[in-house]
Amino acid sequence: MTHDGTRSSPGLAPSPSLFQDGPRLSVLLPVPVDAPYDYWAGPDLATLVPGDVVRVPLGQRIETGVVWGPGAADLPDHKLRPVLERLDSPPLPAPLRALVEWCAAYTLAPLGQVLRLALSVPEALDPPRPRAGYRAAVTDLADVPGLRATDARRKALAAAAGWPLTEPPPSAATLARRAGVTPAVIKGLAEAGGLALVPVVEEPVVPTPDPRRPGPLLSPDQRAAAGRLRAMVGAGFGVALLEGVTGSGKTEVYFEAIAETLAAGRQVLVLLPEIALTARWPARFAGRFGALPVPWHSDLPRSQRRDLWRAVARGRAPVVVGARSALFLPFPDLGLIIVDEEHDGAFKQDDGVPYNARDMAVVRARTGDLPVILASATPALETVLNARTGRYRHVPLPRRHGGARLPDMATLDLRAHPPEKWSREGVPAQSFLAPPLLDAMVETLTRGEQTLLFLNRRGYAPLTLCRACGHRLHCPHCSAWLVEHRHRRQLRCHHCGHAIPTPPRCPMCDAADTLAACGPGVERLAEEVAARFPQARTVVAASDTLAGPASAAEMMERIEAGGVDIIIGTQVMAKGHHFPLLTLVGVVDADLGLSGGDLRAAERTFQLLHQVAGRAGRAERPGRVLLQTTDPAHPVMRALVEGDAERFLSVEAETRQALTMPPFGRLVALIVSGRDEDAVVTAGRALAASAPRVAGVEVLGPAPAALALLRGQHRHRLLLKATRDVRVQPLVRDWLGATTLPRGIRVRVDVDPYGFL
Template sequence: MTVATATPPPAEFSPGSRIAVLLPLPLAGAYEYRVGAEPVVAGAFVRVPLGRREAVGVVWGPGPGAVDEARLRPILGPLPAVPPLPAELRALTDWVAAYTLAPPGAVLKMAMSVPAALQPPRLPPRLRAVAPPPAGLKASPARARVLAQLEQMPPASAADLARAAGVGPLVVRGLFAARALEPLPDPPEPDPPRPDPARPGPALSPAQAAAAAELRAALGAGFSVTLLDGVTGSGKTEVYFEAVAAALAAGRQVLVLLPEIALSAQWLERFTRRFGCPPLVWHSEVGEARRRDTWRAVARGAAGVVVGARSALFLPFPALGLIVVDEEHDGAFKQEDGVCYHARDMAVVRGRLGGFPVLLASATPALETMANVQAGRYRRLALPDRHAGAALPRIVAVDLRRAPPPRGRWLGPDLEAALAETLAAGEQAMLYLNRRGYAPLTLCKKCGFRLRCPHCSAWLVEHRRRGRLLCHHCGHAITRPDTCPDCGSEEGFAACGPGVERVAEEAAFLFPQARLAVMTSDTCAGPAAAAALVEAMAERRLDLLVGTQIVAKGYHFPHLTLVGVVDADLGLDGGDLRAAERTFQLLSQVAGRAGRAERPGRVLLQSWQPDHPVMRALVAGDRDGFLAREAASRREAGMPPYGRLAALILSGEDEAALDGFAARLARAAPLRDGIDLLGPAPAPLALLRGRHRRRFLVKATRAVALQAWLRDWLGRAAPPAGIRVQVDVDPTGFQ
């Protein structure tokens, strides 16, 4: 079933008209062309000459008339196999470009990320016999076998027909050349299975049913944003599945954004159980052929539901009726390379442009989202209790100053005892440390020389299982040297600090009978690996899971009753504006893995700062109080969401030239009330992938037109060759 397009027909441009064509390139704007012999519509994909080569772009609207008639070149023709890019997505492209100060073509490239999808499917022609056979056809036993075979089977490709008849391909080609065989028209592309909205879902609690009714009522009522605010394990997914079902029943398409789509095996299983078939999936690990088919299914309206990472926001839905952003607080929704945008915020923009509702779901909403709720811009639906009567876990802060781990170990006596008790009771436990590898730092035992990346301002991280030292920023890898590169000592190197592999090693030493696995982005390189670990936990083939932050991404482990956080303070330091908020969110999500079924759960937070406001709030279960205090602090400092920030990152291989341009750019900054300019200063990662980096931070009040000021400033000092300028409006990180 293909859904009906929800937008009016696009404008048509007659032959000879001037049109603007936007190309998926980082250019200043659209180029002007003339329509050829056949008319085209706004949004059509067209082939155009570009210098001495050919490019594919999108008809963006009427031409402005800026090009002399003699220099105006005609387009080479439309691509008939692709529906036009929807007006809503073209408007989103312009909006994102204006907001982020990115070239519109760079944004369009995200909507044209699968060039092969712009071409019709290349299927071998299906052949059938011509009746009656052409006069004068030379007969042979081989030809007779081919024609007899076609009487017993449907039309087939030349290769399949030759194989079935037991002849060589030249026999089939000869019959085709003699016009005894003819090709059939290409069949239409098959539609993917469509989720069934009429399938009954699980029984909902009264609170869940009330929230689902509110979400269903929002469909068809125009644009709105709703926060589904539910504690971990409250059944938020089943609630918004009801909204998905209502949108499908109304003939609309649905987009669900997840922060870790490659690790969403449980989510996909729940969806399939609810709707009878899986949704289409969109993320970087999907193969090229599948991405092509998915893009085309979306474009022709045949995709009912797509679940994807942030890039799925730029798929060409013609009848989008609902966007769900699950775990809306998650930092993975922010793209920091290329076009810097936040998928949660741009999902809200797409909903406003398309006039349909957007749903944000989280147990730990972002401060920006809560500020919008308090301002009346977003509605909030609360699920304060866990589903089926399960209780929230008891959280305890373990004071490492009172009971530190033994020297050279990382699990304190309190956590070790809790692990022993849990495993003895036949229950499952989890250890969490948000640090990949075996050790974050390796140094010479004699002189203290630290092994660092030659291309980045970063230490090399030991990954002992792989036998390598890796840079987590550029991927540079080495084996551990036999002698110190600095002093030549052969005394060896010391691993400093714990990574998740080192914690797993200690746990295996303490509990040799426990069945243990490590879950990180290194050990779960794709959906299959993650699904295998999740299944092993669900089937109780594992006793102890040791992992990084990916274990906090919404997994449901019904037999997990203990979570131990090895270093709860990790992430609190460093001067990051959002350090406390992120730590609270991450630890809340990790804690939420415990006690999700009938057995109660407990969480032990190992901390050197048990009196820190984040730790006190976690132990007290006082999320709203923590957010209120964090909001007051941000408001007093004029920081987001009560002020505006923009970051400029300058990079270049020549450090002296980079510093010279940074100084010139600083002098060119226009003075303006309500704007403070900080920098230039070396970025925390002052060297990244061989390029030196300098940062500016622009702090502004909300009354300032920040983008206009940035355009004015950047227009006063063009960067020299070899220096890049990246603008990040609303930065969430400061590397």
């Protein structure tokens, strides 16, 4: 093991005689290292304890790290370098440090790389910068030698003298407004000695939710479920699956558990998978508790993330709602974790440390001895089996709230009801809406109700090809087609972000006006809807049309208020939204997602379509769902139409068990990547040749990954498949350690892969 912390540089190595006065400590740094480094804590830092945040030398630079424990004894004292200072930041809590260690061991990611998730806002560790405040330094301007007593200066001094001592000193701009003068007068009076300049450190004000505020009247089912969740608060570690049909009021039920936790004076973390959900959820929370929660997601400004990180660390953020990264915030007194839409694939991080936030939330709850609630209308198969075997408590909500009933669902066989062409400026255009769906839309509009057309494909068209030579426009950095975004007049890769202006001529044969869009995206669907229903108020809701939480919230408010007739949306519209006027859901391509060989393709499709269907008929008006498909006999389609989720999950479980696939087996993906394709192939073969030969273990590959080229990197994949009783992490660690790889080759390990791109 390399101990970079032992490297010395002139002027930094301490005298050996000083070591008797301070302890040896291990400090973990947020860099890709597998273990902490040893440092020496001098007499003034002898009280450092695990979790303290410190600055230490590393090579020729200074790094911020966390005291991890006592140092080892395998290095001579004179090689140790000193801890430079302790930062004025709350220590990293022990349960969070335990999560970091568990996550690193499970995912095989470097320990320091996982720590970086917990220290994601380094500037939050520095003392907050004070602003300039002003107070009166004299009682009369005559007390300031050589200063002319103008009317403006008298007003400024009077305003400063009258400022309440219980409030922080005002800024120059604030005091100037109070006095009716310019900020220059304030600053000039301070320079002359009439006002005293006072540094002011201000922490952001975080509203305090009121757990005693009465909530809505719950149904008997909801009251029973809420009682079971309340009983878990304060009773130590436990996991509950809150499984409720769409519209059953799961949020209001787990709000009761939040109220119980807040009443006990402890913090709450709520994880949501989609930024669109994060946009509307705070308003629901504020309606229940009278104050907004603390948000946490990547769209927040860096300065706001800094302030909120500090608020969480100092225990001043009672409730945090955010994306998966919020799991690694330094809560000093976390009392409850809720994972809403726990089945959602967005909880799995693919870049950096490949962790599943749902699973790590259970680990975080265990390390902190607190309850975690997993909520979903379509829980993951892994979660369902844990509930069936008694590892998790099952809290069901089988009925919709308020007397609303589940929507009627039916398939539209596109072979029997093919879409009919429509005319665009006198030219026939391809249609993607079957006549029965169009008829249903007309009826819905006539009644003054709303329609959601669901198509989980962004942009205008997923493929552009030349009608003259057949050339398909693809990304130069990825093995993926360029997606047309007609409103932006560009072709874009949805994997690496590469974009080009839509060319007027074919880049291969140079023919003009021969590029044709193939297949629909939401923009192309919106074009057809605008032509067929010109009077309808239509919006497109996709991740690239919603600029952020504020934009998403504004659109959702418009829809909820009835300001939209037809919504054309991707998966951002599939869950969590309550639109009383939405009564018709048309799934344009229900088969999308069922192909491709993905282990979870059927389960994901069932979950997604069940969730989007659940947007219909959530109030007193009945709902209807039409699924356009070319295979109405597919088990997913039959389960949706018949409302038999239990049978679908049973069949899915039997299929996976027969194949020893998760959750009945273990998978570890090894993705070999590099810019030199031949070197990638060689490395993949070398890994296959040294693969572990152990009972219950099978290694598949190497083979080109589904995305064989991604961001300029060639990629081959190996898949280790094992029975449940095999500890795969030591096997993979030894396997990689015994294999010599060419330079420039990287192997990424994904334990429990969620996707197979």
